[in-house]
Amino acid sequence: MTLEEIGQTIEAEVLTGQDRLRDEVAVGCAADLMSDVLAFARSDAILLTGLANRQVIYTADVAGISAVCIIRGKKPDQPTVELARQKGQVLMTTRLPMFVCCGRLFAKGLPGLGYLDISKGDGDR
Amino acid sequence: MATDRSYTKIQELTYELKVRDAMVGNVATVSPGQPIRDLRDLMRKRRISGAPVVENGRVVGVISIEDYIKCLAQGEMDVPVAERMTGRVETLYADEPLVHAVRKFDQYGFGRFPVVERDSRELVGIITKGNIIRCLLRKLEIEYREEEIHQYRASHIFEDIVADRTNLVLKYDIAGGDFDRAGExxxxLKKALHRLGIxxxxxxxxxxxxxxxxxNVIVFTDGGQLAASVCSERVTVTATDSGPGIADIEQAMQPSFSTAPDWVRELGFGAGMGLCNIKNCTDAMNLASEVGRGTTLEAVVYLGRGKAGMEPEAADARA
Structure with a gap:
């Protein structure tokens, strides 16, 4: 699914990376715990999160994720938006809550990460 | 997407480059009083299809091969250039961005524009669409080569520097409690290692x-250092601090065990998964700590193969 379709599906406003909206993502990843993102996320994922701080951007950068959507109407501050721009990430926000975002995207065919077991090192990809 | 990006790059270059960069200097000119027949030799020898008409250093017109052909057809070879030239001349300034030239070509449909200095109005060159294309291609080629050389130098450091063992150490200072910059x-480090071709x-x-x-260093200590030691077969990440130390390392290693304060949890960390994550994504990990003295964490990742105990192919298949 392209980032543009995702943005339309969850009524998101794009803050950075407008030129990359035709990029494809393969899976969705929804988490507020950044350690879980680091453990499980894939670089072809979009990260949906309720956090709106710079660590979200750093986490995405380190995990190789290049698209982040901040949910439930939270607005990242200017340094966070600037950091996302610097790291070349697509940053969006939506007023929709997490459950609705995930539901709409799943219904449109964007899959999740599947069953993962940290004790088996599933995060290591 | 590649085409989109290079399009943007071209656009960027047309703003960055000046008309002066693309124009051709040492312009062949004619004077208004010269007969049309003089154009024949000029155009043939210089392999040009038009020339500015200059009087006292100022451009007063442009005469082209089309004008010459018309005169030839009507047997007007001795008419002065001034009578057949295009008199209302559009010029470009040498210090204008190239994008202005591109727009002017679109707007007027002319084959060439004389280029003059902004202050003196003196003719310094001439520009055609071909000149613009050549200039852009040259610039793109230079930038591409620079990037290639850049990449080559960094990623071949281990082959280029002759020693029995080469070890590159990258160090980063971490300020304790500075959550704003946490992750920086x-x-x-990731960016630097990428440049090294990992x-x-x-x-x-x-x-x-x-x-x-x-x-961990930011949340639990007054600060410390993150270091990555890179050699041809592995990268060793070391985090050291002089903070409070860990009393029970075995307990600290348990998934979900955490002593992190609530403010850390609110920021998306502190769920007791940090050390597990480190252990799971590296090939070897060692944690040494003394209460009151500090902690040293060392994690090793081997280059050129998958996680320890996993066949490289299997690791790739999961990627």
Whole structure:
């Protein structure tokens, strides 16, 4: 699914990376715990999160994720938006809550990460 | 997407480059009083299809091969250039961005524009669409080569520097409690290792370990250092601090065990997964700590193969 379709599906406003909206993502990843993102996320994922701080951007950068959507109407501050721009990430926000975002995207065919077991090192990809 | 990006690059270059960069200097000119027949030799010898008409250093018109052909057809070879030239001349300034030239070509449909200095109005060159294209291609080629040389130098450091063992150490200072910048060091380390040519899958594991290690130093200590020691077969990430130390390492290693304060949890960390994450994404991990003295965490990732105990192919298949 392209980032543009995702943005339309969850009524998101794009803050950075407008030129990359035709990029494809393969899976969705929804988490507020950044350690879980680091453990499980894939670089072809979009990260949906309720956090709106710079660590979200750093986490995405380190995990190789290049698209982040901040949910439930939270607005990242200017340094966070600037950091996302610097790291070349697509940053969006939506007023929709997490459950609705995930539901709409799943219904449109964007899959999740599947069953993962940290004790088996599933995060290591 | 590649075409989109190069399009943007061209646009960027047309703003960055000046008309002066693309124009051709040493312009062949004619004077208004010269007969049309003089054009024949000029155009043939200089292989040009038009020339500015100059009087006292100022451009007063442009005469082209089309004008010449018309005169030839009507047997007007002795008419002065001034009577057949295009008199209302559009010129470009040498210091204008190239994008102005591009727009002017679109607007007027002319084949060439004389280029003059903004202050003196003196003719300094001439520009055609071909000149613009050549200039852009040249610039793109130079930038591409620079990038290639750049990449080559960094990623071949281990082959180029002759020694029995080469070990590159990258160090980053971490300020304790500085949550705003938490992640900055790991992010910078990732960028540096990428420049050294480390393969993306391996790079990601190193970066994740470094990120969690950095987070621990920021959350629990007054500050410390993150270091990555790179040699041809492995990267060793070391996080050291002089902070409170860990009383029970075995307990600290348990998934979900955490002593992190609530403010850390609110920021998306502190769920007791950090050390597990480091262990899971590296090939070897060692944690040494003394209460009151500090902690040293060392994690090793081997280059050029998957996680320890896993066949490289199997690791690739999961990527």
């Amino acid at each position: 060091s790991a992010s910078r 393969e993306p899958g391996v790079l990601r594991r190193i970066a994740i370990a470094a990120f969690e290690a950095e987070m």
